[in-house]
Amino acid sequence: xxSSRRAAKRLALVSLLAVAAIAAxxxxxxxxxxAEFPAxxxxxxxxxxxxxxxxxxxxxxxxxxxYFCHGYSGDARTLASTYLQPAPRDFTHTAPDxxxxxxxxxxxxxxxxxxxxxxxAGILQPTEVAAVAAFVRQEFMQSNAENTRYHTAENGxxxxxxxxxxxxxxxxxxxLDTPWEELDERxxxxxxxxxxxxxxxxxxxxxxxxxxxxxxxxxxYPRDAYCTSCHEHADGSGxxxxxxxxxxxxxxxxxxxxxxxxxxxxxxxxxxxTYRVHDTPPRLRAASAQERRGEVLYxxxxxFCHAADGSAKSWIGRFLEPHPRDLTDPTxxxxxxxxxxxxxxxxxxxxTSMPGWKQVLQPAEIDAVVAYIHRAFHPIAGV
Numbered sequence: 001x002x003s004s005r006r007a008a009k010r011l012a013l014v015s016l017l018a019v020a021a022i023a024a025x026x027x028x029x030x031x032x033x034x035a036e037f038p039a040x041x042x043x044x045x046x047x048x049x050x051x052x053x054x055x056x057x058x059x060x061x062x063x064x065x066x067y068f069c070h071g072y073s074g075d076a077r078t079l080a081s082t083y084l085q086p087a088p089r090d091f092t093h094t095a096p097d098x099x100x101x102x103x104x105x106x107x108x109x110x111x112x113x114x115x116x117x118x119x120x121a122g123i124l125q126p127t128e129v130a131a132v133a134a135f136v137r138q139e140f141m142q143s144n145a146e147n148t149r150y151h152t153a154e155n156g157x158x159x160x161x162x163x164x165x166x167x168x169x170x171x172x173x174x175x176l177d178t179p180w181e182e183l184d185e186r187x188x189x190x191x192x193x194x195x196x197x198x199x200x201x202x203x204x205x206x207x208x209x210x211x212x213x214x215x216x217x218x219x220x221y222p223r224d225a226y227c228t229s230c231h232e233h234a235d236g237s238g239x240x241x242x243x244x245x246x247x248x249x250x251x252x253x254x255x256x257x258x259x260x261x262x263x264x265x266x267x268x269x270x271x272x273x274t275y276r277v278h279d280t281p282p283r284l285r286a287a288s289a290q291e292r293r294g295e296v297l298y299x300x301x302x303x304f305c306h307a308a309d310g311s312a313k314s315w316i317g318r319f320l321e322p323h324p325r326d327l328t329d330p331t332x333x334x335x336x337x338x339x340x341x342x343x344x345x346x347x348x349x350x351x352t353s354m355p356g357w358k359q360v361l362q363p364a365e366i367d368a369v370v371a372y373i374h375r376a377f378h379p380i381a382g383v
Contacts, residue, residue, distance in 0.1 A: 054131050054134065055131075055134070055135055055138065057127075057128065057131040057132075057135075058128075058131035058132040058133075058134055058135025058136070058138075058139075059135055059139070059147065061124065061128050061131060061132040061135075062132050062135055062136065062139075062147075063147075065120070065123075065124070065132070066132065066136075067150075068080055068315075069081065069084070069088040069116065069117075070088050070089065070090075070091065072146075072147050072149070072150050073092065073140070073145075073146050073147050074090070074091035074092050074136060074139065074140030074141075074147065075090050075091070075092045075093075075140075076088040076089060076090040076091075079201055079202065079203050080116075080319075082203060083319070084115075084116045086114075086115055088116070088117070091136055091140035091141050092140050092141070092144055094140075094141050095141070096137055096141045096142060099141070101133055101134065101137060104133040104136065104137070105129055105130055105133050108120055108124070108129045108132065108133055109121050109126075109129050163193060163197075163198075164190075165186055165187070165189045165190030165193060166190040166191070166193040166194040166197075166198050167190070168187065168190060169190060169191060169194040169198070169202075169205045169206075170194065170198050170202045170205060171205075172205055172206035173206075174187065174190075174191075174206070175205075175206050175207055175208040176191070176194070176195075176205045176206060176207050177207050177208055177209055178191075178208075200304070277309075277313075278307040278308065278309050278311050278313040278314050278317075279303075279307065279308050279309075279314060280308055280309060281295070281299055281303075281308040281309065281376075282309060282310075282376050282377075284375060284376060287375065288371070290367070290368050290371045291368070291371050291372050291375045291376075293365070293368040293372075294367075294368035294369045294370070294371045294372025294373070294375075295372050295376070297361065297365055297368055297369050297372070298369050298372050298373070298376075301357070301360070301361070301369075302369065304316055305317050305320065305324040305353065305354075306324050306325065306326075306327055309328070309377075310326070310327035310328045310373070310376060310377035310378075311326050311327070311328050311329075312324040312325060312326045312327070313326075320352075320353050322351075322352055324352075324353070324354065325354075327373055327377040327378055328377045328378055329378075330378065333377075333378040333380075336378070336380060336381070337380060337381035337382045338370060338380055338381065338382035338383050339382065341370050341373070341380055342366055342367070342370060345357050345358075345361070345366050345369065345370070346358040346366065370383060371383060
């Protein structure tokens with residue numbers, strides 16, 4: 001028997017043992033009637049300490065690995081679901097009897113062909129796979145529980161209620177293309193706020209007449225959203241693994257949670273999430289007026305795809321396929337000179353999601369962006 005087959009059998013055996021340990025409370029007493037699912041869920045007070053710990057382990061894994069496709073509440077009402085075909089599963093409308101626990105564990109472990117659901121073998125331990133499968137059944141399929149609110153102070157959203165005027169558009173209660181004259185003063189204020197801020201993640205919200213789809217809209221998913229080589233352990237603890245990055249991984253700037261010298265984020269914040277690390281611009285010292293102007297233009301227009309730190313490792317950057325250029329990578333920037341970079345910014349890049357900016361930015365503004373890239377990310381010949 002080959003070593004790979006032996007490893008596979010060991011993984012299957014450990015998975016079965018984990019299932020046996022967890023399934024007893026995860027699926028106990030379930031009933032085929034959807035209206036009875038909440039009643040089937042064992043009360044929190046009746047769980048043993050070990051069962052509660054397993055449930056919270058499943059929550060931790062889910063909130064770190066699964067939420068951006070399946071949603072914090074398991075209903076798949078996410079931006080990712082608007083891009084993916086087939087869409088991620090809505091667990092709140094999945095009857096437990098239609099999706100056995102063993103099947104869930106197999107899909108989480110090995111993925112599901114023809115979908116964006118990747119396998120987590122080698123990323124999650126079998127006990128973690130079993131725990132998150134049981135958590136999903138308990139929290140969403142049986143209890144229809146809310147799980148964890150996203151916009152909380154703990155998640156970096158203090159005072160989020162002050163933005164309540166925009167909630168109707170984010171939740172789809174009001175269509176984003178509702179004519180301004182049909183909105184009252186408060187709704188108009190909410191629409192402006194949504195368009196200025198919320199749209200970055202909530203995309204078009206609900207739009208009655210969305211119009212033509214942008215041809216280069218990605219039908220991909222974050223293929224390396226699970227990078228734990230330089231940011232965080234697979235359990236979401238935020239600690240940087242001691243091992244060196246794997247072969248072919250871009251250089252890690254330093255050993256502190258994937259951060260870099262001059263970052264404005266504190267060390268504990270840098271470990272908060274894989275993407276948050278790359279949402280902090282580098283700090284420029286003694287920058288020229290042109291470089292400062294380029295910094296503002298870049299962060300307002302380019303960071304959405306190329307990330308605030310130029311690495312293209314923002315959530316949207318990892319979502320697009322092909323990925324936007326990593327402006328800090330010497331290999332990706334090899335041969336880049338001022339004339340070539342200006343041309344790409346002006347006219348875009350065919351076959352990618354890089355649009356042309358010549359109708360948006362003036363020549364002097366493009367020059368400022370190039371100067372900023374040269375200073376902040378990678379030297380540009382001719383600048």
